[in-house]
Amino acid sequence: DAGVTQSPTHLIKTRGQQVTLRCSPKSGHDTVSWYQQALGQGPQFIFQYYEEEERQRGNFPDRFSGHQFPNYSSELNVNALWLGDSALYLCASSIGSSQGGTQYFGPGTRLLVL
């Protein structure tokens, strides 16, 4: 049973560019959450997708957007990249209807903005 997968593993972009990160949830999971983990810090919640809609959003600007597909996979898009967007981006999946559902994390995509 494949766990949560993310692609690409590493990415280098320049300021002002746009980036798309991808996530495939664990089998049987229908909910995907995205987190940003800056160096030396804990993950910060960006948003969560359930039933192809954004269910809740953290304190991130509109430059961060996402999408969930009918197969429950998800994309995170970041426009107009800043140097400060350099971080590890983590995807987590869970069962949305489950009380206290446990999140399973992928290995992350490390983004470097130059």
Next chain:
Amino acid sequence: AQSVTQPDIHITVSEGASLELRCNYSYGATPYLFWYVQSPGQGLQLLLKYFSGDTLVQGIKGFEAEFKRSQSSFNLRKPSVHWSDAAEYFCAVGPTGGFKTIFGAGTRLFVKA
């Protein structure tokens, strides 16, 4: 405001010694509490979680944690540390379903031989 504090940025223990990692939280409602571990280059792995019931929770890899409502704490413990436990540990608090989970800044554990 909701927050999680892990007072220790890093801790060094000898292999075979006991371990306690501290976590304090601030959360308006009944909290759901988690401990995760992150090894270099890897994602987060759930060690244990507390939702309700017995305040002493057993997890994987020999870890346990105790929820103390009066102290707003959820400290992680292990009686005997192995070299493979060296990693970063994150305490987190969140509502049902895990969305908008709030993480602490993490504690880096070093294990010396």
